[in-house]
Amino acid sequence: MxxxxxxxxxxxxxxxxxxxxxxxxxxxxxxxxxVPGLFSGLGGSEEEEMIPGLPHFAPKAKRVIYLFQNGAPSQLETFDYKPRLRQMMGQELPASIRMGQRLTGMTAGQSSFPLVGSYYDFKQYGQSGAWISEKFPHIAGIADDICIVKSMYTEAINHDPALTFFQTGAQQGNRASMGAWVSYGLGTENKNLPAFCVLLSRGKGNGQGVYSKLWSNGFLPSIHQGVQFSSGDNPILYLSDPNGMSKSSRRKMLDHVAELNDMSYQQFGDPEIVTRIQQYEMAYRMQTAVPEIMDVSKEPDDIIKLYGADCLVPGTYAANCLLARKLSESGVRFVQLYHQGWDQHGNLPNEMAGQAKDVDQASAALVTDLKQRGLLDETLVIWGGEFGRTNYCQGKMTKENYGRDHHPRCFSIWMAGGGIKPGIVYGETDDFGYNITQNPVHVHDFQATVLNRLGLDHEKLTYKFQGRRFRLTDVSGKVVNDILV
Incomplete structure (x- = not known):
């Protein structure tokens, strides 16, 4: 031996x-x-069922740009053409259609529910023959690149819970948002930028507020919360160095703070201390990356023309669409736009025309821009609001002036790129635009499908909190395979 x-x-x-x-x-x-950071000692708990930064299966999309139309645009004035409503203008909504379904407090007290057809004309576009309103000519021009889903439905009937439901999978607050889940599941492609960025704009119509809980990390580590960009001189608050502090001084200060935080982590083991170290380092790197991203002066004239002159005005929807492309192109996993002003309870024909003008060209330009750069196949673009609008008029009605109340039972969105079938219309509603007749898609189904395109199984993307495993889709949701390539 x-x-x-x-x-x-x-x-x-x-x-x-x-x-x-x-x-x-x-x-x-x-x-x-x-897997960057795999051996950094900063990973998740041993209870997690996946390695952060790796998908569950081969993804079709690497990134998401979500153009959220805050306030709920009417499907009857956008992508769900119902000529019968014009034919029956002013007639009462049949009881057999409504079937006693609940109404919001704004119309529950109405004694009658007169049907109102769209003030706008519709035409068919693309190989699918999709019906699209005259107020969206640029989106009509990309009909063969988008998938229109006309059979969305939700459980919420008022704005705040409906917004929260779409973004977090639950109607109450304190849950992780979709962008935070994607950040948690896949991490970032660019260490100098956050994985999840948020952009806000406001249109000419009646606006509903947006709140930071919509891009919250919830119970996930705070490194996954959305980083909001503003249109001012400082696009991200507190990112700049204080007056009189040099770059080298800032670096030394961060190094000393990191040492102190590391000592605290060794003593207490709180993962949020590690998150704080990561956030300081991210902010330091962003000081160089963000100004470059925000600078549109180097964009060629044809791109400016594509998005429209408003893309040169910081804080506009068009400017945010162009910025979303730049962020996505730079490796940001999830870019969330919120455009406020779609809450047309009255004066819908006039207000919605202004809203459509704000978003039509830039939304189509984003898809076209991504496509010509070869990025559309790996970028999932989503356009839509939190619920739909009623087929009957709220309050006093004339042909030129009417409003529509909230309607959760059916509404339309569209998606493009990222492994979604282009040039199709999915789902159908009845002749009154009130109930779904074919291929219903619940909010959780939508969320499961978005995660699927990113290579994430919505049932496996979980996080244990207070003794329960949470997920974006709660306890339901199924992937809508019919719209996938």
Whole structure:
């Protein structure tokens, strides 16, 4: 035995030892390249069912740009053409259609529910023959690039819970938003930028507010919360160095703070301390990356013309669409736009025309821009609001002036790129635009489908909090396979 040990010691010389060690180092190096931060000691808990930064299966999309139309645009004035409503203008909504379904407090007290057809004309576009309103000529021009889903439905009937439901999968607050879940599941592609960015704009119509809870990390580590960009001189608050502080001084200060935070982490083990260190470092790197992203002066004239002159005005919807492309192109996983002003309870024909003018050209330009750059196949673009609008008039009605109340039972959105079938219309509603007759898509189905395109299984993307495993789709949701390529 001693002889064997001696022979092994003689054969295990320095060269052989280093040769064997190199195999392990190579594996470590490969792992760190495939999953940045895998060996940093900053990963998730041992309870997690996935390795953060890796999808569950091969993804079709790498990134999402979500053009959220805050306030709920009417499907009857956008993508769900109902000529019968014009034919029956002013007649009462049949009881057999409504079937006693609940109404909001704004129309529950109405004694009658007169049907009102769209003031706008519709035409068919693309190979699918999709009906699109005259107020969206640019989106009509990309009909063969988008998938219109006319059979969305939700459980919420008022704005705040409906907004929260779409963004977090639950009507109450304190849940992680969709962008935070994507950040948690996939991480960032660019260490100098957040994985989840938020852009806000306001249109000419009646606006509903947006709140930071819509891009919250909820119970997930706070590194995954959305970072809001503003249109001012400082697009991200508190990112700039204070007056009189040099770059080198800032670096030394951050290093010392990181040492103190690391000591606290070693003592208490609170993962939020690690998150704070990561956020400080991210902010330091963003000081260089953000100004470059925000600068549109180098964009060629044809791109400015594509998005429209408003893209040069910070804070407009068009400017945010162009910025969303730049952020996505730079590796931001999830870019969320909120455009306020779609809450047309009255004066709908006039107000909605202004809203449509704000968003039509830039929305179509974003899809076209991504396509000509070869990025549309790996970028999922989504356009839509939190619920639909009623087929009957709210309050006093004339042909030129009417309003519509909230309607959760059916509404329309569209999606493009990122593994979604282009040039199709999915789902159908009845002749009154009140109930779904074919292929219903629940909000959780929509969320499951978005995650699926990113290579994430919505049932496996979970996080244990207070003894329960949470997920974006709660306890339901199924992938809508019919719209996938």
């Amino acid at each position: 001693e002889k064997e040990a001696l022979e092994y010691g003689l054969t295990m010389n320095r060269r052989r030892f280093l040769s064997r060690l190199s195999l392990g180092l190579g594996t470590v190096a490969l792992g760190s390249l495939l």
